[in-house]
Amino acid sequence: MFYSEKIASVILDIKDIPNDVKQRAKELMLDSIGTALAASKQKSVLRAFDAFKDMSCDSSKKAKLWIKDEELESSMAAMLNAFASHALDYDDTHTEAILHASAILTPLCLTWGFSVCNDGNKILKAFILGWEVGARLGIASKGTFHKRGFHTTSLCGTYAATVASAILLDLNKEELINALGIAASFACGINEFLSNGSNSKLLHIANALRNGIFIAKLAKTKLSGPLTVFEGRDNFFRVFGIEEDCDKESLVKDLCKDYAVMQVSIKPYPCCHFAHGLIDCALELRNEGFKDEDIKSIKCFVDEVPISFICDPLDKKYNPNTAYEAKFSMPFLFALAFKDGFISLQSLENLDRKDIKEFAKKISYEKRKSSGFPKYFPGHLEAILKDGKIIKKDVFVNKGNFDNPLSFDELKEKFLSNAKISISEAKALELIKQIENLENLKTFFV
Numbered sequence: 001m002f003y004s005e006k007i008a009s010v011i012l013d014i015k016d017i018p019n020d021v022k023q024r025a026k027e028l029m030l031d032s033i034g035t036a037l038a039a040s041k042q043k044s045v046l047r048a049f050d051a052f053k054d055m056s057c058d059s060s061k062k063a064k065l066w067i068k069d070e071e072l073e074s075s076m077a078a079m080l081n082a083f084a085s086h087a088l089d090y091d092d093t094h095t096e097a098i099l100h101a102s103a104i105l106t107p108l109c110l111t112w113g114f115s116v117c118n119d120g121n122k123i124l125k126a127f128i129l130g131w132e133v134g135a136r137l138g139i140a141s142k143g144t145f146h147k148r149g150f151h152t153t154s155l156c157g158t159y160a161a162t163v164a165s166a167i168l169l170d171l172n173k174e175e176l177i178n179a180l181g182i183a184a185s186f187a188c189g190i191n192e193f194l195s196n197g198s199n200s201k202l203l204h205i206a207n208a209l210r211n212g213i214f215i216a217k218l219a220k221t222k223l224s225g226p227l228t229v230f231e232g233r234d235n236f237f238r239v240f241g242i243e244e245d246c247d248k249e250s251l252v253k254d255l256c257k258d259y260a261v262m263q264v265s266i267k268p269y270p271c272c273h274f275a276h277g278l279i280d281c282a283l284e285l286r287n288e289g290f291k292d293e294d295i296k297s298i299k300c301f302v303d304e305v306p307i308s309f310i311c312d313p314l315d316k317k318y319n320p321n322t323a324y325e326a327k328f329s330m331p332f333l334f335a336l337a338f339k340d341g342f343i344s345l346q347s348l349e350n351l352d353r354k355d356i357k358e359f360a361k362k363i364s365y366e367k368r369k370s371s372g373f374p375k376y377f378p379g380h381l382e383a384i385l386k387d388g389k390i391i392k393k394d395v396f397v398n399k400g401n402f403d404n405p406l407s408f409d410e411l412k413e414k415f416l417s418n419a420k421i422s423i424s425e426a427k428a429l430e431l432i433k434q435i436e437n438l439e440n441l442k443t444f445f446v
Contacts, residue, residue, distance in 0.1 A: 154189020161212020181225020
């Protein structure tokens with residue numbers, strides 16, 4: 001039996017999902033809605049709104065946007081909500097898979113999903129099972145999609161969206177197998193956005209959502225896809241990854257037993273997740289009483305994949321030109337955390353602070369393999385003090401990881417802080433109630 005057959009068989013055989021898995025899925029959805037609402041005034045989101053509105057078909061069934069009081073055709077509305085969910089890079093990550101699937105699946109399920117079914121329980125199931133397949137693709141790749149220059153979320157997110165759409169459209173086994181085969185032909189998205197901090201990364205999220213819906217609809221009409229999409233001569237892992245380094249058995253190992261949503265990390269800081277362990281290190285140094293004037297230099301030890309995102313080229317990382325570039329600058333983020341004791345959305349509004357730029361230039365990096373990566377995004381460093389003393393810091397499990405999680409109160413505080421940028425506190429609290437009661441909803445509104 002081929003992997004696509006095994007996946008389809010397990011996914012369609014699921015009847016009951018444990019309550020703790022459902023609860024975690026709701027937390028992830030709530031966090032994604034909050035990150036979208038926080039981005040409601042971002043130029044990139046408003047520009048995307050203009051484009052999506054222009055492409056929206058007036059005669060089609062419409063759905064409510066989260067970021068403004070308007071409606072668009074339901075799939076376009078879901079795409080814009082997805083775009084906004086990732087716009088601040090504040091959404092969650094399955095660290096081992098290196099996948100931002102909630103930003104795709106939350107709007108797909110809540111915005112488009114309720115336009116095609118009025119069953120909150122099915123909506124929740126689609127979210128969980130979409131995560132289940134998308135994450136396992138990322139895990140199986142062993143980080144090699146990123147090494148080849150592809151954005152894992154754009155590739156695996158297409159599969160997550162395909163499976164969720166298949167559940168919502170009631171695809172049978174043959175149709176789901178075909179959908180899994182077709183999806184590889186729609187997977188795309190490269191990491192060149194890092195060269196200038198451009199917005200194309202956000203389109204990876206919206207595009208994965210749109211493609212997932214389209215793929216499921218194609219498969220529903222009996223369009224066929226390759227059965228050997230994960231094993232054949234030109235299979236998914238060979239084309240997008242480094243096949244000999246991949247672990248394809250991860251695709252089906254404990255599928256729908258060890259649920260992927262239980263291993264998703266929620267971000268405490270609004271920036272690239274790869275930097276979070278080092279931010280934790282910076283906060284530890286500060287909390288132990290060290291000052292800027294005490295430190296001569298800091299060397300951070302970073303795994304290969306994160307280097308291309310947050311460290312290289314270092315000269316450019318010292319001087320980010322936009323807030324989005326700053327989110328991918330390890331030295332700038334480290335300096336912010338050390339100098340201020342926190343990183344918030346407002347921290348990235350002033351990129352010309354002399355104190356931050358001067359401290360950032362004390363920071364360098366060295367490539368070193370970490371035993372915890374990518375299950376965790378750890379932080380390791382050596383700080384040389386001006387008196388010659390060496391201080392070492394090791395954060396093995398970054399804050400917000402499922403093994404070092406935010407409490408529900410911390411998650412709620414993050415959500416309310418984000419949501420109130422766009423809506424009233426009363427409306428935000430009503431959203432929490434809707435998500436808590438999702439299984440019983442027939443529609444969803446923001």
